[in-house]
Amino acid sequence: MPDNQASTSSAADRAYAEIRGLILAGDANPGTPLREEALADIVGVSRTPIRDALRRLEAELYAVRTPGGRLVVADWNVDDVVEMFALRAMLEGHAAARAARRVTAAQLAELKSCNAAIEAAVARPEPDIASFLAGNRRFHDLVLAASASVRLTTMLTGLVEQPIVRRTATRYDRSDLARSAHEHDQLIQAFAAHDEEWACAVMTAHIRRALHAFQAASPSK
C-alpha cells in the first residue's frame, strides 16, 4: 500500500506515522489511553496535528473510543486479523478484476519489470527480504492503480498492514517467496488475457495463502 500520509501536511503526517509506529511496535499495548497532550509532547508538535492523526487512526481502527470520548489503543485479536485478510482478499480480488479489464500495455510492462525485481531479490543466495517487501508493495500498488478506482484504493489503504506483511514474509523460506512471485506472474498473465475472473481468482488465492502463512507464523495466541 502507498504511504498512508500525503492527504495533509507534514506535522500531522509525522504524528500519524509516529503514533502508528508506537502502536504497531507494541510500545502501546491494547487499552492504553492515547492522550493528546502526552502524544503532543512525544511527537514534538501541538495538539492540533495530533488530533488529526488520532482521527485517522480511529477511522482505521487502530484506536477505539470509550463511551466518554477517550481514545485507547484497539485490541486486534486473531479473529480481527483474519477478518482483515478476508476483506482484503475480496477487495483486492475485485481490484484485480477491474485491472484486468482496464490495464494498459505500459502498466503491464511496469508490472512485469516490478515482478522481475522481486524474483531477483528472491533468487539471491540470501533472499533479500527488504527488497521483496518493497517490490511486493509496489506490485500491489500498481494493480490498484490499474484498477482505476479511487474508492477501492482508499478502502484498501489502511487495510494492508505492512508490519503484518513483514511478519508473514520473514517466516517465508525461499520457496514461499518464489511461489509468491509465481502467483504475481500468473496475475500478469491474467491481465494480459484481460480475463477478469482469472485475475480475481489468482489475487484471492494469493491473499488467502498469505493469511494461512500468517496463521502458521503466529504462535498459538
Place this chain on the structure above:
Amino acid sequence: MPDNQASTSSAADRAYAEIRGLILAGDANPGTPLREEALADIVGVSRTPIRDALRRLEAELYAVRTPGGRLVVADWNVDDVVEMFALRAMLEGHAAARAARRVTAAQLAELKSCNAAIEAAVARPEPDIASFLAGNRRFHDLVLAASASVRLTTMLTGLVEQPIVRRTATRYDRSDLARSAHEHDQLIQAFAAHDEEWACAVMTAHIRRALHAFQAASPSK
C-alpha cells in the same frame, strides 16, 4: 446505515451533517471549493470543527483534495455510483454470511419484527415511503450488528448513501417495495438455517437489484 456522526462531539457533527447536506442537496456542485472559513460562517462554528468534518468527508470521498491541498466537492459520475453498489454488494454479502453463522434467536426475532413493519408500510393503500426507508435502514443495521465485525460496519458506513437509497425507493412502485421485503424474508430464512452462502447470495442479489433500480431511475446522465 446508522448515523454517520457519534464519533466526536456536537459542533463537529453538525458541521459534518450540514456540509454533507449541502453537497448531497446539490447546493454545492462538483468542483466547488470547500473553504474552511466560509463553511465556518455558514455552520456558525469555528474552523476547528469544520476541519474535522472536512476530513471525514474527504475520507468518504465526498470531497477531493487538489494538488495544493484545497478541498473541492467530488464529482460522483455514474461509474462511481455503480462501483459503490458493487462494493456494497460484496461487503454486505460478506456481512450476511457472517451474520448467518452468528445470529442469535433474539436478533432473528428483531429482524422478523423489523421486516413485518416494512411489510406493513408497503401494504398501505398509499405505500409509506418514509417508513419503508426507516425500516430498510434498520434492517440492514441489524444485519451488520449480527455480523459482529466492527471493521465491516465501519467500512460500510459512508458507503450506503441514504439519499441514493431514497432516490431509488421513490421510483419503486408497490410491487418493487414488496419484492424488497420478500428478499429480506428470504434472508431471514437463510439466517434461520445458518446457511452462510445462501445469506450471502440473497444479500448480493438484493443489493444488485437495487443497483439496477437506481440505474433505471437515473435519466441517462
Place this chain on the structure above:
DNA sequence: CTTGCCGCTATTGTATACAAAACTGCTCGC
C-alpha cells in the same frame, strides 16, 4: 462496610491568533 453524592482534576472540544504555503494578477523582459 457499603453506597451515593459532591467537588476537584484531567482530558477533550472549540475558538482564535499566528505562520506558512499556494494561487492570482501584475509587470518586466524577450
Place this chain on the structure above:
DNA sequence: GCGAGCAGTTTTGTATACAATAGCGGCAAG
C-alpha cells in the same frame, strides 16, 4: 504578444488559550 518571475492576497496548517465535560476520589449517611 507571450512567458517567467515576483509581490499581494487568500487559504490552509499549526500553536495556544479557553470552555465544557467526563472521570476520580473523598466524604458522609445509612
